[in-house]
Amino acid sequence: MKVSYKHLQDLFGGKLPSPDAVSDALTFHAWEIEEMTKVGDDTVLDVKVLPDKSAWALSHRGIAKDLSAILNIPLFHDPLAEKPVLEPISKELSVRVDTPGCRVYSAALIRGVTIGPSPAWLKEGLEALGQRSINNVVDMTNFIMFGLGQPLHAFDAGKLSKLSIAVRAAKEGEVITTLTGETYTLLAKDTLIVDGGDDTPLGIAGIKGGKHAEVDIQTVDIIIESANFDPRATRLSSQRLRLRTDASTRYENGVVPELSYFGITIAVQLITKFCGGTLEGYATTPYTSRAPEKVSVALPKINSVLGLSLSSTDVESILKRFGFVCEVVGDSFVVTSPFERPDLVIAEDLIEEIGRIYGYEHVPSIKIEPIPLREVNKRFYYAEAVRDALVAQGFSEIFTSSFRNEDEVKLKNALASDKEYLRSSKGIVENMKEALAKNAPQADLFGTDQIRIFEFGKVFEESGEREVLVLGVQSKQGYVAKKDKKVLDTALEAVQGVLTGAKGDGADGEPFSIDFTAALETLPQPTAYTTHKKTPDVTYKPFSNYPYLTRDIAFWTPVGTSAADAEKVIRENAGALATRIDMFDRFLKEERVSYGFRIVFQSYEKTLDGIEADALMHTVSDAVRANGWEVR
Amino acid sequence: MKPTGHLHPLSHIIRDINSVFAELGFVFADGPEMESTKYNFDMLNVPKDHPSRDMQDTFYVECADPLGEEVVMRTHTSPVQVRYMERFMKERAEGKGDFPIRVIVPGKVFRNEATDATHEAQFYQLEGLMIDKGISIGHLKGTLEYFFAALFGGNVEVRLRPSFFPFVEPGLEVDMRLTGADAPAKLKDRWIEIMGAGMVHPSVLRGAGIDPEVYQGFAFGMGIDRLAVMRYGVDDVRLFYNGDLRVVSQF
Numbered sequence: 001m002k003v004s005y006k007h008l009q010d011l012f013g014g015k016l017p018s019p020d021a022v023s024d025a026l027t028f029h030a031w032e033i034e035e036m037t038k039v040g041d042d043t044v045l046d047v048k049v050l051p052d053k054s055a056w057a058l059s060h061r062g063i064a065k066d067l068s069a070i071l072n073i074p075l076f077h078d079p080l081a082e083k084p085v086l087e088p089i090s091k092e093l094s095v096r097v098d099t100p101g102c103r104v105y106s107a108a109l110i111r112g113v114t115i116g117p118s119p120a121w122l123k124e125g126l127e128a129l130g131q132r133s134i135n136n137v138v139d140m141t142n143f144i145m146f147g148l149g150q151p152l153h154a155f156d157a158g159k160l161s162k163l164s165i166a167v168r169a170a171k172e173g174e175v176i177t178t179l180t181g182e183t184y185t186l187l188a189k190d191t192l193i194v195d196g197g198d199d200t201p202l203g204i205a206g207i208k209g210g211k212h213a214e215v216d217i218q219t220v221d222i223i224i225e226s227a228n229f230d231p232r233a234t235r236l237s238s239q240r241l242r243l244r245t246d247a248s249t250r251y252e253n254g255v256v257p258e259l260s261y262f263g264i265t266i267a268v269q270l271i272t273k274f275c276g277g278t279l280e281g282y283a284t285t286p287y288t289s290r291a292p293e294k295v296s297v298a299l300p301k302i303n304s305v306l307g308l309s310l311s312s313t314d315v316e317s318i319l320k321r322f323g324f325v326c327e328v329v330g331d332s333f334v335v336t337s338p339f340e341r342p343d344l345v346i347a348e349d350l351i352e353e354i355g356r357i358y359g360y361e362h363v364p365s366i367k368i369e370p371i372p373l374r375e376v377n378k379r380f381y382y383a384e385a386v387r388d389a390l391v392a393q394g395f396s397e398i399f400t401s402s403f404r405n406e407d408e409v410k411l412k413n414a415l416a417s418d419k420e421y422l423r424s425s426k427g428i429v430e431n432m433k434e435a436l437a438k439n440a441p442q443a444d445l446f447g448t449d450q451i452r453i454f455e456f457g458k459v460f461e462e463s464g465e466r467e468v469l470v471l472g473v474q475s476k477q478g479y480v481a482k483k484d485k486k487v488l489d490t491a492l493e494a495v496q497g498v499l500t501g502a503k504g505d506g507a508d509g510e511p512f513s514i515d516f517t518a519a520l521e522t523l524p525q526p527t528a529y530t531t532h533k534k535t536p537d538v539t540y541k542p543f544s545n546y547p548y549l550t551r552d553i554a555f556w557t558p559v560g561t562s563a564a565d566a567e568k569v570i571r572e573n574a575g576a577l578a579t580r581i582d583m584f585d586r587f588l589k590e591e592r593v594s595y596g597f598r599i600v601f602q603s604y605e606k607t608l609d610g611i612e613a614d615a616l617m618h619t620v621s622d623a624v625r626a627n628g629w630e631v632r
Numbered sequence: 633m634k635p636t637g638h639l640h641p642l643s644h645i646i647r648d649i650n651s652v653f654a655e656l657g658f659v660f661a662d663g664p665e666m667e668s669t670k671y672n673f674d675m676l677n678v679p680k681d682h683p684s685r686d687m688q689d690t691f692y693v694e695c696a697d698p699l700g701e702e703v704v705m706r707t708h709t710s711p712v713q714v715r716y717m718e719r720f721m722k723e724r725a726e727g728k729g730d731f732p733i734r735v736i737v738p739g740k741v742f743r744n745e746a747t748d749a750t751h752e753a754q755f756y757q758l759e760g761l762m763i764d765k766g767i768s769i770g771h772l773k774g775t776l777e778y779f780f781a782a783l784f785g786g787n788v789e790v791r792l793r794p795s796f797f798p799f800v801e802p803g804l805e806v807d808m809r810l811t812g813a814d815a816p817a818k819l820k821d822r823w824i825e826i827m828g829a830g831m832v833h834p835s836v837l838r839g840a841g842i843d844p845e846v847y848q849g850f851a852f853g854m855g856i857d858r859l860a861v862m863r864y865g866v867d868d869v870r871l872f873y874n875g876d877l878r879v880v881s882q883f
Contacts, residue, residue, distance in 0.1 A: 027793060028793055029794065031794065032793070032805070050794070050803075051798075052796045052798075052803075053796070054683065232681045232682075235682075235683065236681060252683055304766050304848070305802075305848060306768060306769055306802075307768030307769045307770025307773075346801070348801040348834060351801075351802060352794070352801055355769070355794075355802050356794040360769065360791075360793065360794070363768075363769050363770050363773060363792065364773075365773035365790065366770040367774045368771055370655055371732065371734070372657060373654050373657050373658075373659065374659050374734075376660075377659070380650065380662075384647065387639055391637030391638065391639060393637065394634045394635045394636060394637045395637045396637050396639075396640075396880050397638065397639050397640040397643055397880065398640060398875040398880060399640055399642065399873050400873060400875045401754065401873055402705075402740070402742070402754050409694070410693075411692065411693060411705075412691075412693065413691060413692055414691075415745075415746075415747075415753055419753075422693070422705075434875070435875030435876075439876070442878070443635075445877075445878060445881075446635055446877055447635065447636070450634075450635065451635070451877065452635055452637070453875070458665045458666075460665075460666055460693075464666075465664050465665060465666045529650070529654055531651070532647055534651070535645070535647060536644075536883075537863065538641075538882055538883050539864060539865050540866045540867070541882065542867055543879070
């Protein structure tokens with residue numbers, strides 16, 4: 001939520017430290033600040049109020065109250081300090097609630113307002129929070145919502161058939177046009193605010209006001225609504241209608257019903273002050289407040305969870321900073337939750353409040369002592385053994401997507417139409433084929449002419465979920481039965497060396513899967529992991545997306561010339577575009593050694609021209625000859 | 633030319649994670665990727681129709697769970713916490729083993745959100761859980777410092793901030809900073825937001841059959857992909873899942 005530093009400052013009577021200090025205080029003791037922006041002479045903080053605190057902290061008052069505890073500065077003015085009195089009772093206005101979707105409905109009738117533009121401070125205050133100014137009355141209701149957290153709504157009393165408001169369940173298919181002109185078709189589980197006389201819909205409860213009784217320039221008498229709607233019902237309606245508003249967000253987070261009384265009295269006070277008019281009276285529905293929650297927590301528990309050694313005095317002073325009513329009974333603290341804080345229910349809730357205000361930076365770290373391992377993960381143990389066996393066979397491991405465009409098990413809400421299904425064992429084999437097809441043409445980049453890959457992964461079928469191992473081999477030019485099948489067969493044997501009796505499921509020579517979950521069943525439970533060295537700290541180099549070129553060179557060298565010597569000459573002369581130099585051939589004949597090298601040229605900036613590669617090879621050949629070696 | 637085989641970078645990291653934690657006695661636990669809402673949400677204190685469910689955009693699966701539960705692709709590895717605790721308590725009742733519980737869960741999770749260089753709809757998460765008498769936030773801090781030092785090298789500082797996850801209370805956000813001569817240059821001397829953590833919520837313990845008056849502990853969850861991005865400097869998490877050997881062959 002967007003928070004105005006100036007508005008906070010007003011609640012502290014000017015005693016707040018700088019916006020940066022406020023931001024740090026909130027970050028380390030309450031919640032994150034996503035952004036800080038200068039707006040005119042104000043600073044706006046985008047505060048990421050956490051879900052468990054959203055019932056009371058989606059408001060300037062809530063955030064100020066927390067800051068007061070964090071910074072240990074009392075609020076200059078707490079709008080919730082005094083219990084509001086809804087008097088006089090209106091003689092003309094009546095309200096009626098006919099649905100459990102509304103927990104309490106308070107309203108006030110103000111006669112003789114003057115609708116006009118808002119005063120500058122109000123307009124600027126709302127604009128700083130990213131809100132558009134509409135007119136003085138509407139702006140004031142919004143301002144109070146952002147200040148206090150209680151959503152409000154103003155109706156033009158003159159547009160009602162009588163001075164009566166009712167709240168009821170919507171009828172199936174009932175249609176309402178909102179203030180901004182969109183129409184919504186409702187279901188019986190939605191809640192409507194209606195004209196108590198002729199039943200005309202006036203607003204979607206807790207979400208958005210309707211067009212029918214909109215306050216406009218001709219409005220003279222207004223009815224202010226300060227109600228409370230069921231969090232769950234509001235959430236379901238708002239989700240289904242895809243209509244999320246500042247009001248609905250507050251209701252679905254469980255803002256408390258009692259706040260409606262504060263909202264209505266503050267609204268009357270500010271509207272009559274800034275928009276003219278006089279209060280005729282209030283109307284409200286009966287509501288019984290829940291008994292205040294008493295939460296008890298013992299000092300040893302606090303310290304044992306937080307890892308601190310707080311004294312009783314430390315804890316008491318923190319609880320006092322919140323202004324909690326607190327009794328000390330033995331080593332326990334019994335806190336009466338303030339009415340606006342439904343989030344304080346269990347001991348751990350209080351422990352959190354104490355911990356974050358005291359500061360987690362004071363928690364010393366404790367080293368834990370090693371204990372013997374209770375069990376070895378059989379699945380992981382054998383998967384690791386298979387990985388090692390396959391890597392030794394020149395296979396590399398890939399991870400492919402769990403989603404496919406067509407398969408057995410469908411998602412209800414896919415990200416995209418080509419990711420609507422979960423992969424089955426056939427699907428993962430298709431993934432493998434796609435990976436082979438993608439990698440094979442670039443085999444030279446990996447210093448080979450044959451791609452060998454495997455994947456371990458979960459597959460999803462009507463029968464359920466299991467893990468499979470997939471193997472695939474493909475030569476650069478496409479599948480070569482003679483060469484590729486042999487490698488695949490050998491790999492299967494290597495896998496069978498670990499997974500005794502495992503069988504491949506697939507056509508001869510094609511990539512195939514092995515039911516790893518089934519293969520595990522017959523294997524003995526391992527008792528210790530194979531120890532591995534820590535894996536290398538590689539720094540990844542982004543690859544080029546431009547095509548590469550290859551050039552081969554073969555030359556005779558005298559006996560005693562090592563492959564490394566030969567490669568060095570090439571590397572020093574092939575230039576920076578030579579991304580790989582791989583030896584593909586070496587043989588001894590008539591007291592000479594012949595070397596064959598393949599050089600892969602690739603640029604990060606462009607598609608290489610064959611002429612450029614040839615020119616580089618020319619330099620390489622010259623250097624080879626300069627060594628006295630004979631280019632073949 | 634026989635190619636050189638390479639492990640996937642995430643397999644390298646999971647291998648290292650397991651080595652570090654196995655030494656401390658943390659069991660590698662796993663569970664299904666296709667999960668019931670009971671384990672993915674309810675048992676983790678994430679109420680139905682509550683805004684906290686919005687924290688994780690969920691893929692729902694078109695299939696009927698035998699128990700009539702909705703089926704989702706797990707949005708986190710946390711359901712395995714519950715599954716493990718249930719199994720542990722059953723075995724304990726049969727006289728097989730006793731506290732502490734020390735578990736890690738490296739596994740694949742799913743989020744229904746738009747993908748970009750730092751977000752994938754599927755990624756790997758590492759869950760950690762430790763339950764015993766008197767386990768505190770101090771143990772969490774110590775365990776994480778030990779783990780990060782082993783994985784990244786250098787001196788590790790861990791900084792905790794308040795946060796919220798329904799299955800913990802208090803909830804914490806964890807930042808890490810590596811300093812000293814051994815610290816990798818690309819990560820050195822700056823605070824990095826690395827994961828969520830907290831003290832396991834008593835409702836979660838109770839739900840799994842553990843008495844929260846006697847036992848307590850910490851849980852943490854972090855992205856393994858993110859650890860890999862930090863450790864190796866991979867610039868796009870989607871590269872881990874496209875089957876491209878130009879990535880894998882570097883590891």
